[in-house]
Amino acid sequence: MSAPDGADPALAAAGVWLVIPCYRVVDHILTVIARAPPWVEGIVCVDDACPAGSGDFIAANNTDPRVRLLRLAENQGVGGATLAGYEEAARLGGRILVKVDGDDQMDLTYLPQLVAPILLGEADYAKGNRFTSLNHLQSMPGVRVFGNAGLSFLAKVSTGYWNVFDPTNGFTAIEASVARLVAQKKVARRFFFETDLLYHLGTLRAVVRDVPMPARYGDEESNLKITQVVGSFAWRHLRNFVRRVLGQYFVRDFHIATLELVFGASFLAFGGAYALHWIAVREPGQAASAGVVMMAALPVIIGVQLLLQAMNFDVFNVPTRPIHPYLRTLERIEADAEAAQREDA
Template identity: 25%
Template sequence: MTLGAVIPVYNHAVPVAGVARALRSHGLPVLLVDDGSEPGCAQALDRLATEPGIALLRLPENQGKGGAVMAGLRHARTLGWSHALQIDADGQHDTADVPTFVAQARAHPGHFVCGCPVYDASVPKGRLYGRYATHVWVWINTLSFAVRDSMCGFRIYPLAPTVAVLEGARIGRRMDFDVEIAVRLVWAAVPVINQPTRVRYPEDGVSHFRVWRDNVLISTMHTRLFFGMLRRAPAMLWRRWAA
């Protein structure tokens, strides 16, 4: 098992340094994916990439979070990684939980280890309640409760089946990515581990979630996945019965 971390970055010049260094302290190589950041952030990433164990992949223009993660996962395969840990650049995820995620991946290398957030008081209530609609749709579209929270960006992918899914489907490139790849991994019969992890929203955090645009994208994605589920339902139900 060869595990590294992929961090999609779009104008998070300050917090990403702490995230990357925390991952390095846990012994993970780090791949920063610059998703068309502004010059100030791009320069900060250039400096960060001079540190041992930190590499930089620069996209020529903004692809969206999903596009950046997909580029990072594909590049990770060329580096010889078997697994990739995805984590956000804004510092909302608790890097102290990294060893637990890594231990789960090592014990179950064929599994998708998906973060299941444990929030503190900093979480915006609108964001918290809005997640439940997506949870219900994911449970419908997978005909299971396999994924407890598909929107958490802290997770570990087994790269072989994940990249196969990326190559075999057109997947959302923005905030819809985290949800869609989770559903499609379940469709591909990749087993899931839901790992609780602490999540906080920094007071000075920069969010790139655009309420109207991203909610429309997510709603459209759920509709696409629903019709995809209908085609796959007999096979999924047979697989569950056989298991």
């Protein structure tokens, strides 16, 4: 296809599609569509069974020929709507799929920076990061700053992506073949979607890159209530951490960190158990001897050191080689094989 006027030919030929989950966004969705750059090939608006009639509103008022409207029979949450949009955009030929919220919080002038790591073959997934500059945080409410900082640390631990921050940022881009692969996994469908997606990308060893961009807030209302999800988020982070460690260091591979985890946890448990046992059986007023102290303290010290070494290994074990070139090649081979079978038939 020829590049639209003023558009970079590389961007115009990249097959960039926007995926916009639509739920109570009738006040902003047309503005979001209008701000899509001319080099964006297509836009999939996903009506997530919106009670405000977002789908009907788009169908009646949209004039952009690039828009494709996808209606879901039942509400599936932001995650379910995004995954359905990925599938539709990829089916229509999209190669780089950009998830954009319909509430006009995301500055689409940063779209080139977001798709560039994937277009250059340096990443499989790119996401916005509002924490790279103090200037970027000026418009973000203080509560959100501290909340996102805490969630970012938990996400580093549970996903293994120690190189990324701001995991709840919903302005993301993913290569289509990677999107098809991750859609086969049990990704959380609602507010934990972005973080859970990172976890599942980690199981695929996909490369993730942060893209600096400022926060932007207007008169939109968030559907997320912090008090309702804090307990659920903490449990999901813990569950993903345990699953990641077991899968990454005991099932799919075996590293020096595996031994450090096993012996570190064993030494720590032994030292702690020994100390508790001595406290339980000691005579009233009896002081611990040097030998007792060393029998408790030394295993704890060794255990903590081994666990810190395992953590250090984990930090440097972040994926660095993108997987989408391999997936694209595999798709071409499978397509050629199917074509050959049809010709033989």
